[in-house]
Amino acid sequence: MTRTTRRPAGPIDPDRTDPDGAAPGRTRGPGREHRPRRSKLLRSVTVLAVLAPLGLAGWLGWRTVGSPDRSVPAASAAGPGTPAAAPPGGASPTADPTAATGTPAPGTTPGGTADPAFPLAVPTSTALAGRTVLLDPGHNTGNSAHTAEINRKVDIGNARKECDTTGTSTNSGYSEAEYSLDVVHRARAILAARGATVVLVHDGDRPWGPCIDERARIGNTAHADAAVSVHGDGGPANGSGFHVIMPAKVVAGKADTAAIVDPSHRLGLLLRDSFHAATGEPYADYVASKGLDTRSDLGGLNLSTVPKVFIECGNMRNPADARRMTDPQWRQQAAQGIADALTSFLTTR
Ligand SMILES: [Zn+2]
Numbered sequence: 001m002t003r004t005t006r007r008p009a010g011p012i013d014p015d016r017t018d019p020d021g022a023a024p025g026r027t028r029g030p031g032r033e034h035r036p037r038r039s040k041l042l043r044s045v046t047v048l049a050v051l052a053p054l055g056l057a058g059w060l061g062w063r064t065v066g067s068p069d070r071s072v073p074a075a076s077a078a079g080p081g082t083p084a085a086a087p088p089g090g091a092s093p094t095a096d097p098t099a100a101t102g103t104p105a106p107g108t109t110p111g112g113t114a115d116p117a118f119p120l121a122v123p124t125s126t127a128l129a130g131r132t133v134l135l136d137p138g139h140n141t142g143n144s145a146h147t148a149e150i151n152r153k154v155d156i157g158n159a160r161k162e163c164d165t166t167g168t169s170t171n172s173g174y175s176e177a178e179y180s181l182d183v184v185h186r187a188r189a190i191l192a193a194r195g196a197t198v199v200l201v202h203d204g205d206r207p208w209g210p211c212i213d214e215r216a217r218i219g220n221t222a223h224a225d226a227a228v229s230v231h232g233d234g235g236p237a238n239g240s241g242f243h244v245i246m247p248a249k250v251v252a253g254k255a256d257t258a259a260i261v262d263p264s265h266r267l268g269l270l271l272r273d274s275f276h277a278a279t280g281e282p283y284a285d286y287v288a289s290k291g292l293d294t295r296s297d298l299g300g301l302n303l304s305t306v307p308k309v310f311i312e313c314g315n316m317r318n319p320a321d322a323r324r325m326t327d328p329q330w331r332q333q334a335a336q337g338i339a340d341a342l343t344s345f346l347t348t349r
Pocket of ligand 1: 138139167168176231232233
């Protein structure tokens with residue numbers, strides 16, 4: 001697939017040609033993701049009054065540095081230091097220790113004492129209350145066993161493209177699909193604890209896909225306020241670093257990104273800065289420019305009607321990047337950077 005920016009010759013990476021992936025998905029839609037998230041959030045909001053002052057401090061800290069004028073969201077500064085927030089396997093936010101972060105509970109006295117007659121059950125944070133975030137874990141571990149399905153061409157407006165791709169992997173076999181789903185789970189926990197409704201394009205519950213057009217459609221149908229597709233790249237082994245991909249203006253066929261180009265660019269800048277601050281990962285030295293790229297060949301972006309960007313968190317074919325991406329603590333930092341960028345995007349202008 002033709003790219004909009006130059007890319008050095010090198011091993012062909014599935015992502016190079018198709019970072020987004022996908023399947024005719026009737027089995028699952030955003031609605032199914034919503035309901036459990038909400039109920040889990042309600043359960044997760046029960047916090048001890050004694051923790052509230054701590055949470056307030058954290059929230060204020062985040063607010064202080066979370067402006068788009070700053071490249072380092074506060075939660076990132078503190079974020080990598082919250083490995084305890086890592087939900088192994090992306091469990092529900094209920095078990096997320098970050099549940100302690102948030103606004104003071106109503107029903108709490110100035111001294112922080114709860115009225116015993118009213119058990120505290122309040123959102124851990126309302127920063128993202130009423131906002132919907134779409135998280136798109138790139139590819140699917142089942143894609144390699146469903147080549148016929150994922151090779152089917154779908155319409156992305158200015159071209160026809162494979163429904164989805166298998167994605168890449170590290171030399172030791174850790175797949176991009178596993179990586180992206182894990183990071184998405186971690187980011188979901190953080191965002192849910194801040195009050196967001198988080199919709200996943202898939203949750204490891206489909207045999208393959210979904211197709212790239214459906215990946216976009218799920219965010220559109222959910223009326224997501226922002227969307228991020230998470231990937232690991234498969235670039236030349238001597239190249240390293242991460243980059244963010246933003247939508248080009250594409251008005252062709254069923255694609256019309258005119259309305260999302262600007263907000264997606266703002267999201268892309270926030271994500272570039274936040275991810276860099278949270279992980280220390282350098283900007284890619286083999287593709288993009290200063291960690292930013294703009295493309296017109298990705299169905300997941302072309303067909304989106306909500307602000308959306310992709311992030312290639314690192315180059316899985318590079319030994320140093322692969323080492324980091326295989327480390328759960330680093331993945332927690334990656335998730336923190338993604339969640340902080342989305343939070344900044346949704347709470348600032
Ligand atoms: Zn990918």
